[in-house]
Amino acid sequence: MSKEELLAIVPCHRKPERCLKINGKPMALCARCTALYSSYLLLPFLYFVPQLHSLAIALLLQLPMLADGLSQKWKWRESTNPLRVVTGTMSGVGQCLFIWFIADWLSKALS
Ligand SMILES: [Zn+2]
Incomplete structure (x- = not known):
């Protein structure tokens, strides 16, 4: 499987103007998705911060990502790549915390 075929299964609109650039060339994923998926790398480290394993x-x-994405989709405003990175990272960390919340809950429910 080539790199292009592998990346094609990752959901992202891939609009070049919304992608971070390396040497002037747009990355394969948009700024928000790059930040979101990259933040999944924090998942194992968040195990050590059980105080954050909260659904809330x-x-x-x-x-923040919903507000940024939806306000842009509804054409109220245009987001920026730095804002997409910040909100994408927050969302990715939140998804990691959700996974730990579920893992903690299952661990307690099954013991
Ligand atoms: Zn994307």
Whole structure:
């Protein structure tokens, strides 16, 4: 499987103007998706911060990306790549915390 075929299965609009650039060339994923998927690398480290394994925190961290993405989709405003990176990272961390919340809950429910 080539790199292009592998990346094709990752959901992303890939609009070049919304991608971070390396040496002037747009990355394969948009700024938001790059930040979101990259933040999944934090998942194992968040194990050591059980105070953050909260459903409320996980959901709250989704709000900035929803506000940024939806306000842009509804053409109220145009986002920027730095903002897409920040909100994508927050969302990705929130998704990691959601996974730990579920893991903790399952661990307690099954013991
Ligand atoms: Zn994307």
